Amino acid sequence: MSPTRPLILLPPSGKRQVTVMDFIYAQKLEEALDALRSQAGRAKVLAGGTDLMIQIARGEKQPQALIFIGQLKDDLATISLSQDGYLNIGALVTHRQICADRHIQANYPALATASASVGGWQTQSVGTLAGNICNASPAADTIPPLLVHEAVVTVQSAARGLRDVLLEHFITGRRQIAIENDEMVVGITLAPPPADTADAYLKVGRRKAMEVAIAGLAMRLTMAGPETVGELRVATCATGPVSRRASEVEALFSGQKLTNELVTQGASLLGRMIQPIDDTRASAEYRKLVIPKLFRGAVLECLAKLGIAISGLEKS
């Protein structure tokens, strides 16, 4: 207790007594992996802490130890491009770095948009992309854009080395991920998008800035001809317990001529498919109404980015 407050007997409201016993500074990746193995499930990895520190303060998570990986920046805070165009985003890359990265802005703008919408500057300066997916909130903004680009998550452990998992398989449920106690995420990889491809991320919140999504939608559209769709991919967040691609909607579009009717059909099918809930941010009914609008908006945004105008296809 501080010398200036000797008379306070109870912790001030909001300051809960929590019992994290150990704080482990990993100086090397191997040290983090060894600590994870020896803690055998009692420890949590701490990156920016924008989710974990609040969860600990609220008593929602009670790890006995924190393994701080923030000093592994040389290994994990880098964005690198391989010879064959694959982009690797290290586990400590922050939302701020994502928004500022030229290659991401040019090739995966939906991801840059999503990271730019995560909280304010304060959250983005320390909050990481890997933390966002590991926390696996149904409203996590970066998950839909990563899903439409078929991101691969690289996980490492001291015992078994490296392992790649498709993000789609990595996120198994609301706040649940396919990771063993002794493993941590070391990076996320994105394949180069094909030619004639554009993407978009659209989000609805209560206010313009700093708001967790009421609903979010990412799309990636690849055209095969002037009006013919090669492939359309779509994923949503805050519309159910887990963010997923909507494969039935995607199937409607593949190889088809893009018309206003088709977009309307896809939008309404997507609205019927999602299973949102009522919560403090919005009702399920509102979410079912807004998602079809986001779908149409995303098609229009992708077409605009591709410089394609299709007659009869306008905002409704």
Added chain:
Amino acid sequence: MKINLKVNGILEEVEVDASAVLLDVLRDKLHLTGTKEGCREGECGACTVLIDGQPVDSCLYSAAAAANAEIETVEGISANGLSAIQKAMVEEGGIQCGFCTPGIVMTLTALLRQNADPTPQDVAVALNGNICRCTGYSRIVSATLKAAKNAMAQKAGDAHA
């Protein structure tokens, strides 16, 4: 656990709980009460400090994680009198109740270091994580532009001298 925090250039050894947040250590142990506690959940930005030059909500940043980093609080940037942005905030009337001010000053300090000539839109985006319930922000924006203009004019003056 004992940690070393470098706050405003001074190294301080403090005893902290492994789950302590930086805000509590700054206010309760180091008595740097310029940093304010509002929501304690990262929503309001009243607790903003700079860690290695970047604005961070100290209410949800681990104190232990901040060891070995450069931490700056509002006390640090006004050690030699009010800074340029603080002066401009006073002159432009960017302060009413003042509770948000230290956090806003810290965010704007980071902005002006990274962007010497921000647009009103740049300022608005930078302030996404700082809530002010009094001023309506427009005077805070004009204060920022004024501080930037003054700094640029001074730099130009220095170059001619």
